[in-house]
Amino acid sequence: MSMTADYLELSDVRVTFDGFRAVDGVSMTVLQGDLRFLIGPNGAGKTTLVDAITGLAPATGSIRFGTTELIGRKVHKIARLGIGRTFQTASVFEELTVLQNLDIAAGSGRGPLTLLRARTSVPAVVEETLETVGLAAHVGRKAGELSHGQKQWLEIGMLLVQNSRVLLLDEPVAGMSGEEREQTGALLRRVGADRTVVVVEHDMDFMRTFADSVTVLHAGTVLSEGSVAQVQADQRVQEVYLGEAATTKALAAVAESPPSMDETPAAAEREEDR
Numbered sequence: 075m076s077m078t079a080d081y082l083e084l085s086d087v088r089v090t091f092d093g094f095r096a097v098d099g100v101s102m103t104v105l106q107g108d109l110r111f112l113i114g115p116n117g118a119g120k121t122t123l124v125d126a127i128t129g130l131a132p133a134t135g136s137i138r139f140g141t142t143e144l145i146g147r148k149v150h151k152i153a154r155l156g157i158g159r160t161f162q163t164a165s166v167f168e169e170l171t172v173l174q175n176l177d178i179a180a181g182s183g184r185g186p187l188t189l190l191r192a193r194t195s196v197p198a199v200v201e202e203t204l205e206t207v208g209l210a211a212h213v214g215r216k217a218g219e220l221s222h223g224q225k226q227w228l229e230i231g232m233l234l235v236q237n238s239r240v241l242l243l244d245e246p247v248a249g250m251s252g253e254e255r256e257q258t259g260a261l262l263r264r265v266g267a268d269r270t271v272v273v274v275e276h277d278m279d280f281m282r283t284f285a286d287s288v289t290v291l292h293a294g295t296v297l298s299e300g301s302v303a304q305v306q307a308d309q310r311v312q313e314v315y316l317g318e319a320a321t322t323k324a325l326a327a328v329a330e331s332p333p334s335m336d337e338t339p340a341a342a343e344r345e346e347d348r
């Protein structure tokens with residue numbers, strides 16, 4: 075493990091699809107141990123930004139992991155540098171056991187024969203990871219039989235055995251029960267202590283409970299950034315999140331009883347002000 079703290083530093087990152095700017099000049103720095111949540115309305119560019127970091131979307135600007143530039147590198151090179159991600163739907167091997175899934179992830183450099191050979195002991199990193207993600211009691215179960223939450227934990231475990239230093243997690247608690255959410259939050263705190271973690275999430279309660287810091291994306295740009303309290307107090311964030319609901323409500327109110335502008339107190343006040 076490195077002695078110096080890791081960090082992920084994005085500078086003026088842009089991703090364009092056919093002239094449409096999905097990510098439009100994002101700069102942000104995420105430090106190891108600072109559990110960062112990336113939030114924003116649908117289409118804000120969150121997933122595209124994660125795609126850019128992992129090499130799946132062509133980006134311009136700079137994305138550095140420590141002093142290493144990631145832009146321009148191939149997907150598997152970026153993964154090998156220690157940048158790991160999960161997807162909204164867990165991508166575990168359903169027919170294989172929990173242990174086999176972790177083994178395959180850990181042995182990404184080993185040949186298939188080594189993996190097939192009967193083993194007498196579980197590698198230390200796999201054993202440790204089973205404890206960390208809370209699946210020690212389920213080593214022999216087929217991944218397909220796990221609950222949705224447990225599959226997500228297994229996927230995070232697969233990143234841990236690969237020694238991922240950066241974890242980019244796409245909606246890890248979507249579809250989870252309340253208890254699984256709590257356990258996932260605790261897991262993120264544990265793994266995030268000595269790793270650089272970015273959590274893309276729509277669940278605001280989960281974000282409020284577990285985020286150390288928050289970046290709010292809107293229309294491909296950083297709208298706001300700071301602590302949960304700072305971001306929540308930001309007028310622009312409230313407008314983006316409440317905007318749609320407020321507009322719908324206002325329209326409904328207008329349809330129900332058209333307000334007469336002359337009679338409202340506000341209109342009367344404005345008259346006096348003149």
Ligand SMILES: Nc1ncnc2c1ncn2[C@@H]1O[C@H](COP(=O)(O)OP(=O)(O)OP(=O)(O)O)[C@@H](O)[C@H]1O
Pocket residue numbers: 091094096114115116117118119120121122123
């Ligand atoms: N491959 C693509 N080609 C064209 N447009 C794309 C592509 N991928 C994403 N987009 C567009 O880029 C914008 C950002 O999408 P993205 O999925 O990154 O948003 P998001 O913040 O992750 O949204 P959600 O919360 O709904 O997942 C959207 O308008 C989307 O339609």
